[in-house]
Amino acid sequence: MHTPSELSAVLDKLAADDGFREHLLGDPVAALGSLGISISPDTIPAVRRLPSKDVIASDRDNLHNSLVSNLRMVPFILSGGTV
Numbered sequence: 001m002h003t004p005s006e007l008s009a010v011l012d013k014l015a016a017d018d019g020f021r022e023h024l025l026g027d028p029v030a031a032l033g034s035l036g037i038s039i040s041p042d043t044i045p046a047v048r049r050l051p052s053k054d055v056i057a058s059d060r061d062n063l064h065n066s067l068v069s070n071l072r073m074v075p076f077i078l079s080g081g082t083v
Contacts, residue, residue, distance in 0.1 A: 007064055009035050014050060015057040021050055 010032070013020040023031040028044045050056075056063065 004064070006035065006037050010037070011056060011060050011064060015053050015060060018053075021053070024048075025050065 013035070014024070020031060023034070025048050028048070029039060029041050032039050051059075
């Protein structure tokens with residue numbers, strides 16, 4: 001399971017960092033690895049899209065609280081899901 005602090009780092013990057021968003025869509029394993037997060041390539045959706053930066057920023061606390069209890073936070077984010 002990923003920690004709440006790891007999730008916070010991912011959400012912060014997704015809400016503000018275009019380069020990270022691009023890297024995450026292109027190579028999720030490497031992008032997350034740059035934050036010290038290991039994830040199996042088998043859990044990454046084949047088709048990836050992200051919620052907009054505005055959606056993530058405005059719903060950050062709700063996303064964080066919802067995803068902290070979800071063991072599969074990164075595939076959820078990469079699928080473009082929102083709370």
